[in-house]
Amino acid sequence: MPEFDSGGMAWMMVASALVLLMTPGLAFFYGGLVRAKNVVSTMMYSFAAMALMPVIWVLWGYSLAFGEGNAFIGDFSYVLLNGINMTSTDPAADIMFVIFQGMFAIITPALITGAFVERFKFSTYLIFITLWVTLVYAPICHWVWGGGWISQGVFGDQGALDFAGGTVVHLNAGAAALVAAWMVGKRRGGAAGTIVAHNVPYVILGASLLWFGWFGFNAGSELAADGVAANAFLTTNTAAAMAALTWLVISGLHTGKMSAVGAATGAVAGLVAITPACGWVDVGGALMIGLTVSIVCYLSAMAMEKSGIDDALVVFGVHGVGGAWGALMTGVFAAEAIGGVKGLIEGNGAIVLEQLVGILATFAYSAVVTFIILKILDVIPGLGLQEIEETELGGLDVNIHGERGYIADGAD
Amino acid sequence: MPEFDSGGMAWMMVASALVLLMTPGLAFFYGGLVRAKNVVSTMMYSFAAMALMPVIWVLWGYSLAFGEGNAFIGDFSYVLLNGINMTSTDPAADIMFVIFQGMFAIITPALITGAFVERFKFSTYLIFITLWVTLVYAPICHWVWGGGWISQGVFGDQGALDFAGGTVVHLNAGAAALVAAWMVGKRRGGAAGTIVAHNVPYVILGASLLWFGWFGFNAGSELAADGVAANAFLTTNTAAAMAALTWLVISGLHTGKMSAVGAATGAVAGLVAITPACGWVDVGGALMIGLTVSIVCYLSAMAMEKSGIDDALVVFGVHGVGGAWGALMTGVFAAEAIGGVKGLIEGNGAIVLEQLVGILATFAYSAVVTFIILKILDVIPGLGLQEIEETELGGLDVNIHGERGYIADGAD
Amino acid sequence: MPEFDSGGMAWMMVASALVLLMTPGLAFFYGGLVRAKNVVSTMMYSFAAMALMPVIWVLWGYSLAFGEGNAFIGDFSYVLLNGINMTSTDPAADIMFVIFQGMFAIITPALITGAFVERFKFSTYLIFITLWVTLVYAPICHWVWGGGWISQGVFGDQGALDFAGGTVVHLNAGAAALVAAWMVGKRRGGAAGTIVAHNVPYVILGASLLWFGWFGFNAGSELAADGVAANAFLTTNTAAAMAALTWLVISGLHTGKMSAVGAATGAVAGLVAITPACGWVDVGGALMIGLTVSIVCYLSAMAMEKSGIDDALVVFGVHGVGGAWGALMTGVFAAEAIGGVKGLIEGNGAIVLEQLVGILATFAYSAVVTFIILKILDVIPGLGLQEIEETELGGLDVNIHGERGYIADGAD
Amino acid sequence: MIKIEAVIRPEMASSIGELLEEAGVGGYYMTNVTGKGNQKGVEVLTGRGTSAITRAAIPKTLITTVVSDELKDKVVNILISGAKSGEGSIGDGKIFISKIEEAVRIRTNEKGKKAL
Amino acid sequence: MIKIEAVIRPEMASSIGELLEEAGVGGYYMTNVTGKGNQKGVEVLTGRGTSAITRAAIPKTLITTVVSDELKDKVVNILISGAKSGEGSIGDGKIFISKIEEAVRIRTNEKGKKAL
Amino acid sequence: MIKIEAVIRPEMASSIGELLEEAGVGGYYMTNVTGKGNQKGVEVLTGRGTSAITRAAIPKTLITTVVSDELKDKVVNILISGAKSGEGSIGDGKIFISKIEEAVRIRTNEKGKKAL
Ligand SMILES: Nc1ncnc2c1ncn2[C@@H]1O[C@H](COP(=O)(O)OP(=O)(O)O)[C@@H](O)[C@H]1O
Numbered sequence A, B, C: 001m002p003e004f005d006s007g008g009m010a011w012m013m014v015a016s017a018l019v020l021l022m023t024p025g026l027a028f029f030y031g032g033l034v035r036a037k038n039v040v041s042t043m044m045y046s047f048a049a050m051a052l053m054p055v056i057w058v059l060w061g062y063s064l065a066f067g068e069g070n071a072f073i074g075d076f077s078y079v080l081l082n083g084i085n086m087t088s089t090d091p092a093a094d095i096m097f098v099i100f101q102g103m104f105a106i107i108t109p110a111l112i113t114g115a116f117v118e119r120f121k122f123s124t125y126l127i128f129i130t131l132w133v134t135l136v137y138a139p140i141c142h143w144v145w146g147g148g149w150i151s152q153g154v155f156g157d158q159g160a161l162d163f164a165g166g167t168v169v170h171l172n173a174g175a176a177a178l179v180a181a182w183m184v185g186k187r188r189g190g191a192a193g194t195i196v197a198h199n200v201p202y203v204i205l206g207a208s209l210l211w212f213g214w215f216g217f218n219a220g221s222e223l224a225a226d227g228v229a230a231n232a233f234l235t236t237n238t239a240a241a242m243a244a245l246t247w248l249v250i251s252g253l254h255t256g257k258m259s260a261v262g263a264a265t266g267a268v269a270g271l272v273a274i275t276p277a278c279g280w281v282d283v284g285g286a287l288m289i290g291l292t293v294s295i296v297c298y299l300s301a302m303a304m305e306k307s308g309i310d311d312a313l314v315v316f317g318v319h320g321v322g323g324a325w326g327a328l329m330t331g332v333f334a335a336e337a338i339g340g341v342k343g344l345i346e347g348n349g350a351i352v353l354e355q356l357v358g359i360l361a362t363f364a365y366s367a368v369v370t371f372i373i374l375k376i377l378d379v380i381p382g383l384g385l386q387e388i389e390e391t392e393l394g395g396l397d398v399n400i401h402g403e404r405g406y407i408a409d410g411a412d
Numbered sequence D, E, F: 001m002i003k004i005e006a007v008i009r010p011e012m013a014s015s016i017g018e019l020l021e022e023a024g025v026g027g028y029y030m031t032n033v034t035g036k037g038n039q040k041g042v043e044v045l046t047g048r049g050t051s052a053i054t055r056a057a058i059p060k061t062l063i064t065t066v067v068s069d070e071l072k073d074k075v076v077n078i079l080i081s082g083a084k085s086g087e088g089s090i091g092d093g094k095i096f097i098s099k100i101e102e103a104v105r106i107r108t109n110e111k112g113k114k115a116l
């Protein structure tokens, strides 16, 4: 755990606030992409994560992720942040670390929701993310950042590189999304390929808030306001732009139209892919990562459309595939001059293997445990995964939340 | 007045920007809750506070609040920030303090507007907030933060605790809101109980921006980037989440639907209640405050609906009652390990009495002076409080501002 | 190039993020002002600048602006940020400076787009801003901030004052906007004077995000978290408020309605005018600048409406005229106590001449080179400036981007 | 069977709905439209709040109900009295009546009066 | 020529459109309306999620097509079967038919059946 | 009295409104609808800008005016010439005319032609 000077503390408070803002950003990104009758519901999946996760985090989440424990999971020593306060020797540092990490625990489950919007039962959802953050997120977080086995290295001393959460957050959420989309089942009444975004400005607003907040996510992960943070900031911005541009161009060449949703998606894909890499690569690496991730994710988005699994907002295609791609490319483009670790291009092939281990382990664990959780929730009487048909066709907003997104004067 | 190092300065500039952003956040929170024909008007009450208050603040507001003066009000020594500039001995500190406090003077009158949206005469409103910030806000600010009588303590040396403005901002605005809602009169054409939010995404956006900005409001009130600020940040986030969750659950149990507006309101209620407490309580206290304030405010929101006073957006119910509750709970949960002051639970009953004095004095002064100001504005020819019926029924947007919120292509 | 301590670094990362957020702010400000059928297109002009400019900036833009070169333009020494990395002697400082300046290179071309929204061909646009940032923005940036001729002074040692980009960004964009509006041609089907904003809340959101981000733009330009930055922050906020208030009042007196769009425009005009001045004037100067710029820009907006040039969103009227006015007033109100340079009021007339040189040179260079670029793009087969009539009448959103801004359930 | 269509002020829509129900109509639907008549338009601002123009498009609500011929007078009277603003001012709206040949309830296939 | 208007559930709109086309209608248009009939309204929350009320305004989609008299039965049958939700539940909607005197295609000035 | 309804391109709406007024109609109202006819739809993108589909729903504006029988030809001609895009291209729209039995001005209770 770091010690913060006044400047570091200032930066970490801001970075934490920025990461918090990513979840409303996601609410608008996802909310704009669904149909109008489900906009409140879609946003509420994210907003409910803001309401529920911070409570779980201070109660037991932080402790399971960062308590000493063993190589696989923390312990209950920090329950209710026991011992982390103003009287501990380094109070500020610990509290600040709890805060910053807690914001990651909000956005990660919220990311998954794009896979099952417009149909997942909201009451089950609240239980799902409670279990998921406890049984999936906290352990993987412990593996990578809490001193667990991945951070210790499998083939050598240098464990897999994940500067800001490419595997912990994005690949993890992507794997869970794939499983969840499949288990919850397809949306009724509206073949996937015919649904268009109901509010494109919201998509742009959401992507922009995500981009803005991601500076906190990535450069904040340095836990200091220094040169490495600045490098992370620059590579983040560069990769996001390059990927947005690439997606825009591909979409233009492929469909004949320059999709705004595509540009926004490209930006997000770039941000996902640079996340593990931002503190390890230079600006040239960032351009390459941005360029390639949009190609890879564009193809995977197309593949998902044909896959028969209704991953409604392509969470697996963007966060799963993009997160894995970014983790791999981190191993390829890591530059000694930036983060002290060489990548494949500089002749260090071993690090790519470490990255692969991280990717496979995260994917496998997340997919399997998510499957088990959902299976159990599915069979418990009174719970279940998918809303009944009438609710789904009429829209989740009015049926579940008692609210309609938009009401005009007069006829409405 | 504090001296800022570079990190402190960085944090205070950011915190000030965050507090500024709360007012547009409020514009969207309130704007989403009204009917479409009044969305521009509702947002303009807030935006006009951004236009008017900073001017008043540098002209005479800061001076009345923080000029030495006496125990009850400042003086005119700092008019036009006289003497506060780059040549004063501690220039940065003073300018920064003026800025940060000035942002509070924008949001406080803007909070009141939720009580009288959809009907208060806009030209009168501009005069109202000018008088209100001068005659109500500046004095109370002086009492609590400007070295006035409340800060000096009534029963002992330790005056009432108000870390970031639970009484000065929220209870004060809530009291004024109650009086204003009653004096302006009810909305015509639409019984309070039948109006539903016209744009729920705006409500979520607004609540999210408020939450985001509130980190500046609360953790910024430490005036430094240190451990106390981090504690304030953590308790703020925790209480907001706990309260949002609580409101969501209560609303679900009570009405059978999981209201998004309810969750957003809960978050705001939690933020209000933790405001006076955030630098004095630990995370356990924050959970309790978040839990209880949503129960208390939910009940008060229900009571207001039946009260016959058309406090349109439940400002008294949330900011008045929530602010008072938070101030009281600050006295209950204050922990010596956090802020050096014991609360009731740690055996210090006296502080609860100080809190009560602060609550009662703020409520009484704000209510009475607000009443007098509105009474005078009501009888001055050419002013008056409520728009004429035709204007109100047709909507304030088009009639007062010459604008409609939304215009579609074609028929519109 | 500055060296940053931890606090300065924290502030500059935040300031950079804030400036990045201004471009989505602009997307909503402009997007709200056009007709619904062009909202995606209008936002995409801005979002595409976010996708394209950062790539150009790290490839050659930064090098042309800040490479040593000569008095008129930089060189190619920093292509792909060659030599600017973690191993250079002062890595953090340089990377941070690249980042911060790079955000200015995004917003400047985006500002121009308001002049030709609803009709400029999107594919040509992407080429246009690539050329423009290379041939217009980079040189002028070099003149003023890169050690070029304007910074060296024409009549004396003290070159023209431009704290945060009044000429480089705003006047520059305004001049280009005037030329572009004229060359692209008028919008078809809808006389300028009959089009009303399709979404006023977006205009308010956009103006608020601009205001919020402008703190990073102006106070960040100090490149440190110190007293000068605080002064810039305070004058920025004061001028924005004063100008918003002034425009609101003028619009009310002139038209009988209190326009929200007007108040938002006033805020932007105030922000534009204080940009060159914010680190050189005190709060009294800020009030005067805010007051006068709204009067000047209100008149110029009215003049533009009658001019026959379809500067759709009055970019020349606000950024061009407001930028020039602000640059001039910087020379008038500069106070020795603030930035060490006297202005006209303190008896230094020479500085006003320097300001005039800066204004005229920027205007002339920007207008002429923009003209040449557009002329060439106009005649290249397959490019051209204005969309064909059918595309324009049916809306750019669906025809160019394959998307409609808003889709309701059911009939849509 | 006849179709009664009334263009009314939007703020009257929900109370008119209730009145129609009391009058015994089987159902109705409402549409948001914009209209122009003797009320020549509304004054709105263009540009940047810099000039006021009159726009023809005044928001109105169209309420449509299909009723049996006997209900005609009752419904028309209710609409007239319910949609009047105060003493009646320009822009209160109009009622148009036309013939309906056939009505069908989709759920039950019922036709004619039974379908209303 | 007759005009067939059907008030249906919004989620049925796009599939009904396709069915109409298959039936051979020359065109149609759709309008979003809100309606009330036997389905008395939807439960929504007011205040701050603090109380539930029933609102009359249920979103429906009105689909309108003008066809030659011969197509009437075909189109009505298609609407009835296509707009039914499952076994048919309250709120599936209604169909109203009226006479059209004249139709004109703006592009070609064609009149009557040829214009449909 | 007759009711003239025209489905037109949205961008024509405001100029058509002015033309109708010049023609002497007492009033009109406009509704935003989406339509399909010979113009089979518009190409839009789905997914993440990854594939193009054709959507049936093309935005159109429905303009409705009730006039006395004598005005019929004048209004129809104005609509035909005013709503044509250039030389006339697919999707310019259609005009439908039907009979109105009765009209009432709510403000004054006037009936028949005087109410128009
Ligand atoms: N002849 C008409 N055909 C269709 N709609 C009409 C006609 N005349 C009026 N209307 C509608 O009725 C509304 C009210 O009419 P208006 O003439 O303004 O009021 P009043 O009848 O009180 O003089 C108009 O806005 C328009 O929508």
Ligand SMILES: Nc1ncnc2c1ncn2[C@@H]1O[C@H](COP(=O)(O)OP(=O)(O)O)[C@@H](O)[C@H]1O
Binding pocket: D025, D026, D027, D028, D029, D064, D065, D066, D067, D105, D106, D107, D116, E007, E034, E035, E036, E037, E038, E039, E040, E058, E060, E089, E090, E091, E092, E093, E094
């Ligand atoms: N008499 C009527 N006139 C106009 N519209 C009607 C009428 N009756 C029903 N409707 C419309 O049809 C919709 C469905 O009618 P409803 O009575 O709820 O269903 P059902 O016919 O299955 O009992 C209503 O929401 C309303 O919009």
Ligand SMILES: Nc1ncnc2c1ncn2[C@@H]1O[C@H](COP(=O)(O)OP(=O)(O)O)[C@@H](O)[C@H]1O
Binding pocket: E025, E026, E027, E028, E029, E064, E065, E066, E067, E105, E106, E107, E116, F007, F034, F035, F036, F037, F038, F039, F040, F058, F060, F089, F090, F091, F092, F093, F094
């Ligand atoms: N038979 C019809 N009934 C109702 N509306 C129709 C009919 N035919 C066309 N329309 C409407 O008119 C619009 C234009 O018709 P379309 O056939 O595309 O153009 P054109 O008449 O120029 O061939 C359609 O979008 C549709 O809204």
